[in-house]
Amino acid sequence: VSSIISLSDLNVGERARVISFKNNFEASRLMTMGILPGEVIKVVQKTILGTSLFIQSENLRFALRKKEAASIIVSKE
Amino acid sequence: LSKKKTIVLVGNPNSGKTSLFNQLTGLRQKVGNFPGVTVERKLANIHLEQIGEVKLIDLPGTYSLYPTSMEENVVLDTLLNNQHEDKPNLVVYVLDSSSLENHFLLLSQLCDLQLNVVLALNMSDVLQGKGKSIDVNKLSEYLKIPIVKINGRTGEGVDSLKELMVNQIVNPSFSNTFYELNNQEKKLIQSLDSVFENENDYQKLLIVQHSKHLNFLSGDKKIIIEKFVNEIYFKRIDAQLEEIMKRFQSFSFKLKGFINQHKTPDSNFSDRLDYWLIHPFVGPFIFFFLMLFTFQAIFSWATIPMDWIDESFAFLAGFLSDNLPESVLTNLITEGILPGLSGIAMFVPQIFILFFIISMFEEIGYMSRAVYLFDGIMQRFGMNGRSIVTLISGGACAVPAIMSTRIISNWKERLITIMVTPLISCSARIPVFAILVAFLIPSFKVFYVFNSQGLIFMGLYLLGIISALLSALVFKKILKSEETSYLMIEMPDYKIPDWKNVFFNVWNKVKSFILVAGKVIFFISIVLWFLASYGGNFNEEKAEKYQTEAQQMGLDEEAVDVFVNSKKLEYSYAGQMGKLIEPAIEPLGFDWKIGIALITSFAAREVFVGTMSTLYSIGNDNPQTIREKLKNEVNPKTGKPVFTFAVALSLLLFYVFALQCMSTLAVVYKETQSLKWPVIQFVYMGAMAYFASLIAYQLFK
Numbered sequence: 001v002s003s004i005i006s007l008s009d010l011n012v013g014e015r016a017r018v019i020s021f022k023n024n025f026e027a028s029r030l031m032t033m034g035i036l037p038g039e040v041i042k043v044v045q046k047t048i049l050g051t052s053l054f055i056q057s058e059n060l061r062f063a064l065r066k067k068e069a070a071s072i073i074v075s076k077e
Numbered sequence: 078l079s080k081k082k083t084i085v086l087v088g089n090p091n092s093g094k095t096s097l098f099n100q101l102t103g104l105r106q107k108v109g110n111f112p113g114v115t116v117e118r119k120l121a122n123i124h125l126e127q128i129g130e131v132k133l134i135d136l137p138g139t140y141s142l143y144p145t146s147m148e149e150n151v152v153l154d155t156l157l158n159n160q161h162e163d164k165p166n167l168v169v170y171v172l173d174s175s176s177l178e179n180h181f182l183l184l185s186q187l188c189d190l191q192l193n194v195v196l197a198l199n200m201s202d203v204l205q206g207k208g209k210s211i212d213v214n215k216l217s218e219y220l221k222i223p224i225v226k227i228n229g230r231t232g233e234g235v236d237s238l239k240e241l242m243v244n245q246i247v248n249p250s251f252s253n254t255f256y257e258l259n260n261q262e263k264k265l266i267q268s269l270d271s272v273f274e275n276e277n278d279y280q281k282l283l284i285v286q287h288s289k290h291l292n293f294l295s296g297d298k299k300i301i302i303e304k305f306v307n308e309i310y311f312k313r314i315d316a317q318l319e320e321i322m323k324r325f326q327s328f329s330f331k332l333k334g335f336i337n338q339h340k341t342p343d344s345n346f347s348d349r350l351d352y353w354l355i356h357p358f359v360g361p362f363i364f365f366f367l368m369l370f371t372f373q374a375i376f377s378w379a380t381i382p383m384d385w386i387d388e389s390f391a392f393l394a395g396f397l398s399d400n401l402p403e404s405v406l407t408n409l410i411t412e413g414i415l416p417g418l419s420g421i422a423m424f425v426p427q428i429f430i431l432f433f434i435i436s437m438f439e440e441i442g443y444m445s446r447a448v449y450l451f452d453g454i455m456q457r458f459g460m461n462g463r464s465i466v467t468l469i470s471g472g473a474c475a476v477p478a479i480m481s482t483r484i485i486s487n488w489k490e491r492l493i494t495i496m497v498t499p500l501i502s503c504s505a506r507i508p509v510f511a512i513l514v515a516f517l518i519p520s521f522k523v524f525y526v527f528n529s530q531g532l533i534f535m536g537l538y539l540l541g542i543i544s545a546l547l548s549a550l551v552f553k554k555i556l557k558s559e560e561t562s563y564l565m566i567e568m569p570d571y572k573i574p575d576w577k578n579v580f581f582n583v584w585n586k587v588k589s590f591i592l593v594a595g596k597v598i599f600f601i602s603i604v605l606w607f608l609a610s611y612g613g614n615f616n617e618e619k620a621e622k623y624q625t626e627a628q629q630m631g632l633d634e635e636a637v638d639v640f641v642n643s644k645k646l647e648y649s650y651a652g653q654m655g656k657l658i659e660p661a662i663e664p665l666g667f668d669w670k671i672g673i674a675l676i677t678s679f680a681a682r683e684v685f686v687g688t689m690s691t692l693y694s695i696g697n698d699n700p701q702t703i704r705e706k707l708k709n710e711v712n713p714k715t716g717k718p719v720f721t722f723a724v725a726l727s728l729l730l731f732y733v734f735a736l737q738c739m740s741t742l743a744v745v746y747k748e749t750q751s752l753k754w755p756v757i758q759f760v761y762m763g764a765m766a767y768f769a770s771l772i773a774y775q776l777f778k
Contacts, residue, residue: 024314025145029565031321032141034179044348048357051453052564059179061347061568063449065456068565 003076007041008053008069015042016074023071026064030072034060041074081122082131082246083163087152087187088171089180090138091569093199096229097171098135099577101239108585111151113292115750117483118151119585125243134163140179142186142283143317145563146486150290156190157283158293159276167246168194169238171229174204174211175570178325178332185324188222188252189279195245196224197238203570208340216335222252230575255327256320258282261311268305272298286313347442347570354446364447367438368469374430375473376504382426390419413606420602420681421595424476424740428587431470431477436582438466439484440574445566452564458546459553461490462564468494468545471501472538475741476594479748480586489558493549495748496758499741500545502538502733505682509732510537512686512700512707516725540733544765590744597743605680605739608651615648636694643694651676665731665767666724666774668712675737682737723777727770735766 010016018039021027035041035057044061045054053069055062088094098106102121111118119135136155137148144150155163168187172180187194204210217224223241227234258266258278266273266281273281288294288302306313353359394411401407438444448462455464463485470478475498482498485491502510514530521529620641627640646652655673662672670692678685686703693706710719736742736759745755 024318025561025563026565027318028143028314028321029140029145029563031318031325032143032182033565033567034176034182034325036322036325044351045355046357047450047453048361049453051456052449054351054355054449054568059176061351061570063445063452063564063566063568065452065564068563 005074005076006070007043007055007072007074008066010043010074010076012043012046014076015040016076017041019073019075021072026068026071030064033062035062082128082166083134084131084167084169084242084246085134085136085155085163085165086169086171087136087156087183088138089140089173089176089183091567092138092171092173092176092180093229094135094138094171095578095581096575097169097197097199097227097235098133099575099581100229100232100235101133104584106581106585108589110750111154114147114151115483115488115748116148116151125239125246127243128246132163134165139183141183141321143286143321144290146560147488148486153283153287154291154293156187156192157276157280157287157291159274160293166193167242168192169197169242170194171197171199174198174201174226175207175209177211177336178329181328181332182321182324185255185328186279188220189254189256190283191251191277191279193245193249194222194252195238195241196220196222197234198224198226199229201226202228203572208338210337210339212335212337216332219331219335220252222250230577254279256324259316259319261309262316265305265309265311268309269302272301285311286317345570350571351446351568354443355449360446360450364450367443368466371431371434371466372469372473374434375427375470375477379426379430379473383423386419386422386426390415390422408610409603409606412610413603416606417599417602420740421591421598424474424590425587427474428477428480428590429583431473431481432583432586433579435466435481435484436579437574439582440572440578442569442571444484445568448566449564449568456562458549459490459493459556460549461485461487461494461562464490464494467498468501471498471503474503474505475499475501475738476590476744477586479741479744480590482748487558487560487562489556489560490562492556492749492754493552495745495754496552496761497545497549499736499738499758499762500541500548500734502541503682503738505738506537506732508683508686508700509678510534510729512689512704513725513729513732515704516708516720517722517729537729537733540730544734548761548765589747593747594740594743597746598740601739601743602680605651605677608654609646609649609677612649612651612653615645619648620645639691639694643691646673646688646691664774665770666721666727666778668719670719671724671728675731678737679739681740682732685732685737721778723774726777727774730769730773731766733766734762734769736762 004019007016018035018037018041020037021030039057041055041057043053044056046052050066052063052065055064086094086098098119101123105123106119106121109118109120110116116137121133122130123133125131136152139149139152142153142156144153155161158164170184170187172184184194184196198211198213201211213224213226223245225234225238225241227238256279262282265285266278269281269285276284284291284294285302285306288299354363394415398407398411401410435444438447444463447466450462451465452462455462464482467478467481470481478498479495482491482494485494514533517533518529523529523532623641623644624637627637632640651673654676655669658672659669662675667675673692674685674688677688686700689707690703693710707720708718711717712719742755742759745758746752749755
C-alpha cells in the first residue's frame with residue numbers, strides 16, 4: 001500500500017520514492033542535481049520551525065525549503 | 078600572431094575544481110569579474126609544453142547548462158557564444174569520482190556541444206574509501222575522450238593531465254552524442270536558420286532555450302526566436318526536463334557497470350557528524366559557538382597585528398617628520414599618505430582572519446550546513462542562510478563582512494545583506510560609544526550584576542541589529558529581482574580542508590581589497606588630510622598670535638602646541654565646512670566643532686575621538702580625560718554646557734546609524750561594481766541617523 005503525498009509531509013526519518021514535481025523550477029534544479037523520479041529519498045532532519053529539510057538520496061545529500069519540498073510528489077512505501 | 082589558446086575548467090560544485098586550478102596555477106592566478114556581473118573570474122597564464130603560454134580560466138561550478146543562478150549563467154554564456162573572449166579551445170572537465178553519475182550530466186552536455194574535452198577524474202581516494210573504484214578503460218572506451226585520474230589536493234596526476242591537454246589541443250578528438258534532438262526541436266532550429274551561423278545543433282537548441290538571458294544575442298534575434306517558439310508551441314521547460322531525463326537514461330545504467338564494488342563501506346563519518354551539526358537544537362548552538370570564536374578572532378586577536386601596523390606607520394611618520402625638511406611634501410607624506418596607507422593596511426589582519434575561518438568552513442563542508450540551519454529565518458528578511466555569517470562578522474568590522482557576501486549567489490539576497498550589514502555596530506563605534514555613554518548615565522550596578530553603562534551599550538548594539546533587520550525588510554519590498562530565490566543546495570561530505578585552497582582564497586581577498594578598495598580609501602584619506610590641514614587664512618602670523626595667546630594663559634609648551642593645532646583645525650577647510658553645516662546640524666544639538674568631527678570621522682568612526690581631542694585642546698586620546706574635558710565645555714553663545722544628556726544621546730544615535738566609514742563605502746563600491754549602491758547606502762543610513770538624532774534631541778533637550 002502506498003500513499004501519494006508531498007515530500008514536505010514526511011516526518012524525520014521517513015523514506016519515500018519521488019514520483020513527479022509540481023513545479024518546473026524545482027524540477028529542473030533537482031533533476032540537474034541528480035534527483036529524478038524513481039529516486040528513493042529520506043528526510044534526515046528538519047530545522048526547529050520546519051522551515052527547511054535535510055534530505056538524503058542514494059548519491060546525494062541536500063537541503064531544501066519547505067515550500068520546495070511541497071512541490072515534490074512522493075509515494076510513501 | 079596567433080591568438081593565445083584558452084582552456085577552461087568546468088565541473089559541478091564540490092568537484093574539487095578549485096584545488097586543481099590552484100595546482101595548475103599557483104600564485105600566477107588573478108581574480109577579477111566576468112564582464113557585467115559580479116561573478117568571480119579566476120584566470121592565470123600557464124605554460125604548456127609544445128604550445129607555450131595558454132590562458133586558463135576557472136568557470137563557476139554548475140550542475141548543468143540549465144542555469145538557476147548568475148554564476149551558472151556565466152558558464153552558459155562562455156560556452157554558447159562563439160565570439161566570447163573566453164571561448165575555450167579545450168575544456169578540462171573535473172569530476173568527483175564518487176559522484177560519477179550525477180556529475181555526468183553536465184559532461185554529456187559539453188560533449189553534445191562538440192567541445193574539445195579532457196576528463197579529469199578527481200578524488201578517486203574518496204571513492205576508494207567507500208570501497209569502490211572506476212574502471213577507467215571501460216569508461217574511456219565508452220566516452221572516446223582522454224581520461225586521467227588526478228588528485229587535486231596532492232597534485233598526483235596533474236603532470237599527466239597537462240600532457241593530455243597538450244595532445245588534445247594538438248589533435249582534438251570528440252565524443253559521441255548523448256542526446257538526439259526530438260522532431261519538434263529539429264524543426265525549431267531548422268526554421269531559425271537565419272538566426273544562426275556555424276553553431277552545432279545542440280548549441281542552437283540551448284541558445285533557443287536560454288535566448289531571453291543571453292547577452293550576446295541581439296534584440297532582433299531574440300524576437301525572431303520568440304516568434305518561432307510560440308508558433309510551434311515549443312514549451313521550453315518541458316523540453317528541458319525531458320532532455321535531462323533522456324540523458325540520465327542514456328548513461329546511468331552504463332556508468333553503473335563501470336564502477337567496481339570491492340567492499341561495503343563503513344558507516345559514514347559525515348552522517349555521524351551531521352547528527353549533531355544539523356540537529357535542530359544543538360546545531361544552531363554549535364554554530365553560534367563557532368561564530369563567537371570567529372567574532373572573538375576578528376574583534377580582539379586582529380588588534381595585535383593592527384596595533385603593530387598602527388605603531389609602525391606612526392613611527393615612520395614621526396621619523397620622517399623629524400628628519401625631512403619642513404615642507405608641504407613632508408606634510409603630505411607624514412599626515413596624508415602614511416595614514417592613508419596605514420588605514421588600508423589596518424584592515425588586512427581582519428580580512429585575513431575572517432576569510433581564513435570562512436574558507437575553512439567552506440572547505441570542511443560546514444558552510445552549507447550553516448546555510449541549511451539559518452536559511453529559514455534569514456529568508457524572512459530577504460536574505461540567505463549565508464547572510465548570517467556576514468551579519469555576525471559585521472559586528473567586528475563591516476569591511477571583511479561585506480567582502481564575504483561573494484558566496485551568496487542570489488543577487489538580491491546578496492545586495493540586501495550588503496546594504497544592511499554596516500548597521501550592525503562594529504568595533505570602530507566602541508571608542509565613540511565609550512566617551513559618550515557617560516553623559517547619558519552614571520555608572521552603577523543594576524540588579525547587583527549589570528553595569529548601567531554596559532546595559533546602554535547593549536541597547537545600542539540591539540538598536541543596530543533591529544534596524545538592520547527592519548531595513549532588510551524594506552529592501553526586500555523595494556528591490557525587484559527576476560532571479561528566483563531558492564535553497565536546494567548540496568551538502569558535501571565533510572573533509573579535511575585543502576589548505577592550498579584556504580591560502581589562495583585568503584590571498585586573493587587581501588589582494589583584491591588592497592587593489593580595488595584600497596585605492597578609494599587612499600584617495601579619500603588624502604582629500605580628508607587636505608581638508609583638515611589647509612584653509613584660507615591660517616598663516617605663520619596667526620600661528621604666532623595664538624602661540625603668544627596660549628603662553629599668556631600660562632600653558633606649558635606641549636599645551637601651547639595643542640592649542641595652536643586646535644586653532645589650525647578651526648581655520649582649515651574642514652573647520653569651515655563644520656561651520657557651514659552648523660545650521661543643518663543645530664536641530665540635532667550639534668555645534669560646529671562636532672560638525673568638524675563628523676566630517677573628519679568619515680575616514681573612520683574612531684577618528685571622532687582624535688578630532689574632539691584636538692578641537693578641545695585636550696592633547697591626548699585618553700577617554701577619561703576627554704570625557705572630563707567635554708563635561709566642562711561651555712557653549713559661548715548660550716553659556717550652557719555643550720555636552721548635555723540630549724546632545725550625547727543624539728550623537729550616540731547618529732553614530733549608531735550613520736555610515737561614517739569611507740572604507741565600507743569603498744568595499745561596497747568594489748563588491749557591487751557600481752557607485753549607485755554605496756551612494757544609496759550612505760544616504761539612507763545618513764537619513765536614519767539625522768532623524769533619529771533630531772527626534773532624540775528635540776524630545777530631551
